[in-house]
Amino acid sequence: MITLQELAAHLEGVAVGNLHLKISGVSEIQRGKKGTITFLSNAKYRGFLNTTKASAVLVNDVSVLEDKSGIVVENPQLAIARTLKLFNTEPSHLAGIHSTAVIHKTASIGKDVSIGAHAVVEAGVSIRDNSIVGAQCFIGENSVLGTSSVLFPNVSIYHNSILGNRVRIHSGTVIGCDGYGFVTDKDIHHKIPQTGTVTIEDDVEIGANCAIDRATIGTTMIGAGTKLDNLVHIAHNVRIGKGCLITAQVAIAGSAEIGNFCTFAGQSGVAPHVKIGDRAVFAAKSGVTKSLPGGKIYAGMPAREIREQNRRDAVYTDVEKLKRRLKILEDKPA
Amino acid sequence: MITLQELAAHLEGVAVGNLHLKISGVSEIQRGKKGTITFLSNAKYRGFLNTTKASAVLVNDVSVLEDKSGIVVENPQLAIARTLKLFNTEPSHLAGIHSTAVIHKTASIGKDVSIGAHAVVEAGVSIRDNSIVGAQCFIGENSVLGTSSVLFPNVSIYHNSILGNRVRIHSGTVIGCDGYGFVTDKDIHHKIPQTGTVTIEDDVEIGANCAIDRATIGTTMIGAGTKLDNLVHIAHNVRIGKGCLITAQVAIAGSAEIGNFCTFAGQSGVAPHVKIGDRAVFAAKSGVTKSLPGGKIYAGMPAREIREQNRRDAVYTDVEKLKRRLKILEDKPA
Amino acid sequence: MITLQELAAHLEGVAVGNLHLKISGVSEIQRGKKGTITFLSNAKYRGFLNTTKASAVLVNDVSVLEDKSGIVVENPQLAIARTLKLFNTEPSHLAGIHSTAVIHKTASIGKDVSIGAHAVVEAGVSIRDNSIVGAQCFIGENSVLGTSSVLFPNVSIYHNSILGNRVRIHSGTVIGCDGYGFVTDKDIHHKIPQTGTVTIEDDVEIGANCAIDRATIGTTMIGAGTKLDNLVHIAHNVRIGKGCLITAQVAIAGSAEIGNFCTFAGQSGVAPHVKIGDRAVFAAKSGVTKSLPGGKIYAGMPAREIREQNRRDAVYTDVEKLKRRLKILEDKPA
Known part of the structure; x- marks a missing residue:
């Protein structure tokens, strides 16, 4: 009080x-x-x-x-x-490793770290000071979790992933799963091994049940201070800048490059290999099909500047007007 | 037989x-x-x-x-x-707690409850009679699961969540993760603590890999008898009425209020802070951008009454007709 | 080197x-x-x-x-x-069952199988030679995993599911959850028990956090060599042919039948009970509302052949031209 x-x-x-x-x-x-x-x-x-x-x-x-x-x-x-x-109600976590957690002997665990029941931490993993690994989380070989970060229960981090400081990742999210890479030859889709990794910079928060793919080669990158909502898909080799806001069910396809401080409203999507400038804003359900400059608001599928999109949406009213004008001409006595 | x-x-x-x-x-x-x-x-x-x-x-x-x-x-x-x-084939579950489940001593477990292997039940949790908690589920501090409810394996329930009777939740679903709340000041997105909770009333079924956010303050609410399909996103402070049908990949944004017996077809979405009347029906991929009265069928992005949406879709045919009529006038000898 | x-x-x-x-x-x-x-x-x-x-x-x-x-x-x-x-970097897995895995005594485990920490394998399950079951995976009663398959950590497989050889399933994915089947009588949605199963043929790869429903009766089927990206929804009784490419956040509704070698770009969707021919291609965000022949490219909502969709998208330009032509007629001296 x-x-x-x-x-x-x-x-x-x-x-x-x-x-x-x-x-x-x-x-x-x-x-x-x-x-x-x-x-x-x-x-x-x-x-x-x-x-x-x-x-x-x-x-x-x-x-x-x-x-x-x-x-x-x-x-x-x-x-x-x-x-x-x-007045925060988030449960506090006493430092300490639960007796049922399986921690590889080569893992490096910092000071005041909390690791929950049934968590699995593989060889060569590094978990820095004051971080919390929730119950039933999985952290694969050689991954790094920075200081004061929180993995909520049931998060899966694949091998070689690099997560920064003060990162928060909600339950069900998967970091470092294979990118969707196949090369098709005579109707056979041959797997392109996904040998790269994922880098998540400081102060990133990621919602529940997201999937962030590892890069084919190099790294998938989520810039510092970027916040992801639930059920977001980030494909392999995507590079997202700093301070972006990416809301629920957004999908960013392979190798797209997103600038800093961009905003994606719900269910929007970005095509592979496009480049988006800083501070671009995308309306809900918009679909980015080509590279677009920053500092503007876009909407629609394909995504266009919102003023153009609104003019296009007005085409129905325009056609009703055209019909009336045409009727007047047609009714004129010859 | x-x-x-x-x-x-x-x-x-x-x-x-x-x-x-x-x-x-x-x-x-x-x-x-x-x-x-x-x-x-x-x-x-x-x-x-x-x-x-x-x-x-x-x-x-x-x-x-x-x-x-x-x-x-x-x-x-x-x-x-x-x-x-x-002829149901769903495996029966003998009552009993698997020896590998980690149950806090202050948790209250009812009669004939089944708790699977590697499940984690935290302090102050209450699980009522005849409920089944699947293997590897997580139930956070002080959450309540009513009678005769089923959590399939790998469900994550955050702290303070209230789940009713005869609730069924499929694998991978996350209940009570943080809402997407940030306030931006000088390009820094400050976290708004999500201190509220989630209430799921009786007879709700939720599919796999959904995410239901806890409220910022107060509660996110899923009304009795509502059924959610897979990969659905329900944001913080959303209130969904009774008996709604919400199919796969639907997203309902923050603080939206949905009436009773509404139907959302696949991949539809609702903007934040809108209010939808009882028995509204939304076609697949529709996007609700403003409050709409109940008892009607809507489609499109932005969602409009389906008759208006169909007229708009017919604009292409209208324009082809206009072209022909105009050609006749143009061809008239002066 | x-x-x-x-x-x-x-x-x-x-x-x-x-x-x-x-x-x-x-x-x-x-x-x-x-x-x-x-x-x-x-x-x-x-x-x-x-x-x-x-x-x-x-x-x-x-x-x-x-x-x-x-x-x-x-x-x-x-x-x-x-x-x-x-130069692959995927961690190798020594054959062997981790001491914390819970394996039912009636499960049949092949040669050189690896089962990770905290995995749960229920009664009657069969895991064939050389397969890898990741940490914290769940495999329900009587399910089968073929040879040389990989389940990454935290995958949930419900009872009676049949998975082939060289199948790869990424973290968080759920196989065999209930289809969304309800029959409504006087505003009560009665559950239709989902008593069927899921069949996943050889050489299928499934990304992270997907949900593949079991059939109501019979089986949901994913054909050999088909590849799914992340966050894909496959409903009950869907039948997908061989060698399909299904990218992120696609949803295929109940009982749809998809031919062989079809491609679905991101966030596209298919309505229930439709039938799609072989080698059909669907652009991003397209919505299939009726059965469509194979061998063609479709786009838009509702999905149409891409040439028709492009003509429709050009209606805005057409209307601008019509306005100018009409103005000329209107300005003509009588």
Whole structure:
């Protein structure tokens, strides 16, 4: 428990109303709970401000508070992220290796590492200080997990993968599986051995049930600070820049190169061997079929600049207008 | 083995032909096997009725049987579901905890529970009577699994998840992984802790390799009787009503609210924060970009009522007609 | 290490330049490394030929080598596949069963089989000679794994599944989970028991986190030599022919029949109960809504022959032309 005033100080904001209010947690504005603080960051939810049962609200404009208690901050979403950190419920992990974990004697385990039940750590693996390997995880030969990283239960890391510091990988995700490489000769698909690896830089988070292929040769690369949602496919030899946001069910095909700070909305896809510039944004379900410059918003299949895509979507209305204009001409007496 | 007459009694139908025929199982109509019963529920397969080697057929119209043996029932699909239950091949599980399972001493395990090899059940977990936890499953701290539920092998349930009665979850599925919540400040994506949970009501079935995110605050909710296919993504704070059908590779983005008895065909998607009314139906690959009323069929990206979508798809034909009409006018002598 | 001349002999090609050059591995042309051989199979990368640091290049046309060392072969991609096999880095597995694996006493284990840590092999399972079962894999009752097959860690195989010889299945993939079969009666979705099985023929490779449903009755079938990428969904009773290429995030709905040597690009989908002829090719994101003949290329949603799809995509340009022609008519003095 913390008072409104103490929380405001922590958030570098200004408390308004009952400064001694005890805050026991955070609740959603539309399902607000007494004793908690809520927040208003999406204008869609403003209607709930008058009826919420939450005792205080994080806002960036004092006037919307009316007679409610609250905290005024520059960025309410950032403030709520910090507040949630105070009330975080993620289980803590005592350092130590569970007796059922199978750790090869040549594996190097850092200080204060936690390895869960039934995990398997193969020869030559290195797990650096303060990292957590969840129950039933698999880490293949010679892979490296940096410091303060977390593998949730049931993650599979193939051999020779390199994972950085403060990396978080959710359950079911597979890192370093074979790229889809075959060469077809007389109707036989011959396997191209996938001898490369995967490199995941610092501060990357990867959701559940993703698949990140190892490179054929060289490395598949996920740049620092990039965040992947669930069920994402990253093919072999893909190179993703820093700070990208890649949401659920996106697929990036082989050898594509994605710049820094790009955003991919849900179910979008990228063709093999294309190159995308920095800060490109792709709408949901868009399909990138060729290289595209950065700094623009794209949509559709094939993905085009959104203004062009919108004009194309308007073709139906255009045709209705054309029909009427044509009718007038046709009806003119000769 | 059961006779045609006994099976008809069980199905509350009427046996026709050789009532003493022994039925040893069920086969597909196009690959019918002697001694088995087959069924005709999809008109596409009617052509196989004359050639099938199955000894009897479940139908809802006695006239299609001609001289074949069979059972006439109101709903052949429902009858075949009941018949298959008689011949079910799913392995039975003896109650008991495998010696290699790791169960925390504070976990509460009900009567006649089965826990498979190498499963991990953490502190404070509650598993109610008659439930089956498959081999290699993980159940995180303080989660609850109701009565008569089944987790197939390799399911991962994060902490604090609430699963109801008669829930079935297939292998590889992850429940309660972090929602995709980040707030970006000066090109750094700060993590918004995901402190909420997941609630899965009674009689929900979830396919393989799905990912159901925990809420940021509050709970992600899957309503009673809803059925999910494989590789489905449900984001944080999504609320899905009762009795929905959500097929393979569907993605529902954060905080979307789905009514009761909605149907989502394969690879469809829903944008964040939208609200869908009861009994809405979405065609394969449709993309819901805004809130839509229930009771209607939608298709396309962005999803529109199917009649409007079909008119739009017809624009190509319209344009061909316009070209011809324009040519006539152009060719007119001045 | 091998000399250029020795490698050329192995590849049945012709060495050019420094025949005694020692080759230590393979590198990418754009990130070539001294002492390695690279290859030129995609014309997009020809620009790198002059600047690559690789010491030799595999080509199919001697003239592009200029003064570089290299090997001339008919099919550089096939040659590179063979070369990579020489330098393969996949960990070898000693035959033997890890002490933590739980193997039922009625399971039949062939010669030189390797079973990893924490794997579970149930009653009546048969694993044939030289196969590798990765750590933490699950193989359910009475399933069969042929000779020289590989299950990577964390694969789940349900009961009664039949897998052939030289099959490779990557981590997280689930074989034999229930098909999505429900029959709805008064808003209740009654489960149709999924009593059939899955058959995977010889030389099939399946990527990570795929889901292949068991049949309701009969079998789901993946034909010999077919290759699946990651996150693919194959529904119950689907029958896929021989030598198909099915890339990432493809979904094939229930009872669809796919011919031999078909290709599905990323995120494409197939509706239930349709039939596809041999050697059909589907572009990325296409959606097959009806049966289609083989030997053609299809694109779009609904999938149409690509020429027709392209004409339809051109409708926007057509409409712009129509507007101009109509304006001329309208502007004509009466």
